[in-house]
Amino acid sequence: MILSVCARAQQAVVDGIIKNDSGKIVEGVGVIDSATQYSVRSNTKGYYMLDVPPGKSVTIFYYLPGYFLQKRTVTLNSGEIRNVNIKLRARENVLKEGVVRDKQQRNRAGDVHIELQKVNFIPDVSGGVEGLLKLMVGSHNELTSQYSVRGGNFDENLVYVNDFEIYRPFLVRQGQQEGLSFVNSDLVSNLTFSVGGFQSKYGDKMSSVLDVQYKRPAQFSGSVMASLLGANLHLEGISKNKKFTYLFGARQKSNQYVLQSQPTKGIYNPSFTDIQTLLNYRINNTWEVEAIGNYARNRFTFFPESQVSSFGVLNQAYQLDVFYNGGEFDQFDSRFGGVSASYHPDSSKLRLKFLASAFQTKEYETYDIGGEYLFGELQTDQSKKDFGQIKTYLGTGYIQNFARNYLQVGVADVGMRGSYDAKKNFFQFGANVTTTNISDNLHEWQRRDSARFNQPYNPNELVMAYFYNSSADFNYTRISAFVQDNISFDSGRINATIGVRGNYSMLNNELLISPRVNFSYKPTGKRDLIYKFSTGLYQQPPFYREMRDLAGSVNKDLKAQKSFQVVAGVDYNFNMYYRPFRITGEVYFKNLWDLDPYFYDNVRIRYTGKNDAIGRIYGGEIRLYGDIVKDATSFISIGILKGEQKVTDSAGIAGFNNYFPLPADQRFTLGMYFEDYLRQNKNFKVHINMMYATGLPVGPPSGHLYQNTLRLPDYKRVDIGFSALLLNSERKNHPAHSYFNMLHSIWASLEVFNLLSIQNTLSYTWIQDNSTNNQYAVPNRLTSRLLNVKVLFNF
Incomplete structure (x- = not known):
């Protein structure tokens, strides 16, 4: 793509x-x-x-x-x-559109079918294309658009829009701070999502690729969407001579309504704005130029007031009461611009494309929040007058979190892509030169006071629970290139893609060579069955986040994380109950080395900044698409995996010689989307998405990674949406002067998020008992049940 x-x-x-x-x-x-x-x-x-x-x-x-x-x-x-x-x-x-339209997608191991028409109707807090992706690969946080693929983390995912690589904010710590994702679903024409074993033409990361192509308009049209969570506008059009086309999209999101349903009460004031445009001009029959631009303005202000968290079992329950002071102000501003020129001479099998782009982000994370807490055991005897209240206080104290973190990142890239069609062989090649500039100032600490004594206690000095104070200012250049050949045999029944990718970093002088191979075979016979296989090396050079260790120091000598991957699968189209269905299944194995161990801090990833671990991930996935209800495609996705790592430099610390779970070791995931409609009127529809995922590994704070032997509770969530087509342009009974004649359709939706009101746990706050010094894990929970109303106008 x-x-x-x-x-x-x-x-x-x-x-x-x-x-x-x-x-x-x-x-x-x-x-x-x-x-x-x-x-x-x-x-x-x-x-x-x-x-x-x-x-x-x-x-x-x-x-x-x-x-x-x-x-x-x-x-x-x-x-x-x-x-x-x-x-x-x-x-x-x-068969459904996505099954028929892209034969090449069925031939590639790791590629996942996504139906774009579901995006505007799927009930999801984060919304957009990523809402569908998270159902496919699993999730444990509805507030973020980030996703983890086959045991990898958020930083291991590639995103391209019209061949330009896209970057995400770096300092975002929590899903509630996260703005809109780059991909604007109103502008998307088609996309490819690969969850492993992808081709050499894609970049140097280890987990997944989302390759998005924006629309090429054929006439003027647009849409307007408004809901309790924000509003979207998009316009598209073409000139009279059909040489110039344009796309424009503007989005505004405020998840204040959602955040107020969290256990932490206070004043939330988030504001996220995104503006994008894509311009294309055909100069002549040989040349065309294209320009893409994006500006994202994200603000998050928060003044917490109080929090009440209860947990435990029926006969042994606990409660944490927190009273806050202070506040938080974050701003994340990013700009992206790209220009490309495509060249295709008449009657030539050669195609060339030249690209240049620049990305800049300025991020400020500032907060000073203190919380005075009371922690105790609840009265569980219903015969007592104080039933449900704290009967025994186990701990009191004060926790203060402070940060003044500033980051500026600039990335400039120039490159070219090319292809040559030699009938049975289709050659592709390309090269890029990328320069990155980093300017970072990190100042962050936490102070804990328990029973008027700082923790950890030292009678001679003030000791922080943690203290980071560092700065970095540097730049570096990377050079990458690839070549691959797509070969077809036996009238297309056998397909192979053989390629190699190279990458050289001038920061650490590391040269990476990554060969990759992908095969598919369609047996003869009546069954529409395809077998797929891919293998290769996937090596991820460090970006700034991976270089920065837990104390904020930057390791410029950090090497690339490396993996050898094998994927084998099958894709089968069939009919059942006179309706089309498709089932795909894959098994995979990843051997990992030179890992940079990390842990999750909500949605931020903190690395150790060392290549001191090896690991392995293996598992399988199965997905079923089909018309459970006639003309309404639903799907179910099931995945199992086991991901583990071992620190190779134990430094004499016990336990490091054994394998322990990777932070993204989510053993079982189940995602399901179901669509139905009224038999008497198909304009009234219901959309249900369900997610179940086993808990991620977790351990006490300031502990070593091998101590993450506990698990978060399983993530369970059901969202439901009801939509109605209020106006259809095919109706002919509008008056000639009616404004409705300018509209193609009007949709109205009512959504219920977290239908079962399940209190999912994202992480833990650890509280120490004053008398025994035992630590208690107090759950930090996500959102409860909410209603959303949405109206969509297409014209």
């Missing part, structure tokens, strides 16, 4: 209107050039426009769930625009 924009160089154009056999326009029809695999969709008025290479015979496929596949073969001259109108014939039994 990384070359798909390059492949769009316009030499000739096919356009038209798509209708069904009743004469009604059909929206969302996939239109694909079988040679280049470039695809578009028909818009709200049934119109499509597809760029095709001139001077050769091109077969175009038209597909949509519920309709027979149509195809047309055309041969166009350079600069020619041909109108081809299509009438789709309905049928009862056909």
Whole structure:
């Protein structure tokens, strides 16, 4: 997919209107050039426009769930625009869009099918594309859009938008501070999500790739969405001569309503704003240029007041009461800009794309929050007058958290991509030079006072529970390149992708060579079955976060973390109860070395800054997609894994010679999305998503990683949404002067987050008993049940 924009160089154009056999326009029809695999969709008025290479015979496929596949073969001259109108014939039994549209995706091990049309309707607090991804791979925090894939952490995931690599904020500590993700679902045309075993053309990380392509508009349209959690606006259009297209998206999010449902009460004032634009201009039949821009402004202000946390069992329960003072103010501002030029000479099999981009983030995390706490055992005897109240005080004290953390990061990148089509062989190649500038000031500490004595206690000096004070200012350059060959045998039944990737860092003078191989085989016969296999090296050079150790010092000599991965799977399309279904299954193994051990601080990852661990991850996943209800696709995703590590430099500390769980060792995950509608009226729908995940490893504070032998409680959550189509443009009974004639559709939704009101635990606060010095793990819980109302206008 990384070359798909390059492949769009316009030499000739096919356009038209798509209708069904009743004469009604059909929206969302996939239109694909079988040679280049470039695809578009028909818009709200049934119109499509597809760029095709001139001077050769091109077969175009038209597909949509519920309709027979149509195809047309055309041969166009350079600069020619041909109108081809299509009438789709309905049928009862056909595979869903994502299953039919991308044969290459089915051939690649690790690729996960995502249905974009679900994004606007899935009931999820974080929303967007990531809401669907978290259902696929598992999650333990509804407040974040970050996701962990197959035992990896958040920093091991690659994200591309139109071939540009995307970065996320670095200092974000909690999901409640997190703003909007970069990917704006209103602007997305298609995406590829790989959870392992991905190709050499993708970058140097170890877990996953999300490759997003934004739309190429065919006419003016847009949408407006408003809810209790924020608002979105998007516009798209094309010039009269069809040479210039534009996309614009603006999003505003305020999760104040959600945060107020947490156990910690106070004044929350979050504000997250994101603006994006994508401009494309076709200069001539050989060249086109594209520019993408993004500005994100994130603010989080918080003045906590109180917190009451109860936990334990029926006959032994405890309660922590905290009374706060102070506050927190965070700001995260990021800017991204990129320009690309695509070159495709007439009648040539060579395509080139040149890219340049710059990313800058300025992040400020400042807080000074003190909390006076009372901790005690509750009265559990219902016959007592003080039932449910604290009967015995076990600890009192004061905890003060202070930070003045400032970070500026700048990344500049220039690169090129290319491809050459040699019939059975499709070569791809590319190179990048990336310069990174870091300026960081870290000043953070915590003071604990228990029974008027600092903890840890020292009669001669004031000792902090932890104290970080460091600064760093440096820059470095990385050079990377790849080459790969996509080979097809036996009429496409056997496919292989063989490639190698190289990376050299001028900071630590480390050269990385990563060969990768991907195979697929489709047996002969009536069954639509594909076997898949991939293997290779995946090496992740350190970015700034990995270099900074627990005390804030930067290790510039840190080497890349490395993994050898093997993935094997099967993909099977079948019919059951006269409805289409698809099942995919994969098993995988990762051998890890030169690991930089880490632990989670909410959603922030803190590293030790040393390559002193080895590890292994193995497991399996199975996913089922299908029409449990006719014409309403649902899916279920199940995953099991075991991830463990061992510190290689024990330094004489007992226990380090044994394997212990990785911080992302989530043994079992189950995600499910179900869709239904009223039989009498399909315009009224219900959407349910469910998530179950076993708890992550956890241990006492200031302990070693091998002490993380406890587990958080299992994460359980059910969200439900009800949607109704209030207006449909196909209705003809609007007055001629009606404003509704300008609208394509209006949707209204009612969402219930955390339907069962399960109090999930994100982490623990550790409180010490005054008399015995025992430590108690007090749960920090996530959000409770909430309602959300949403209205969506498409025009």
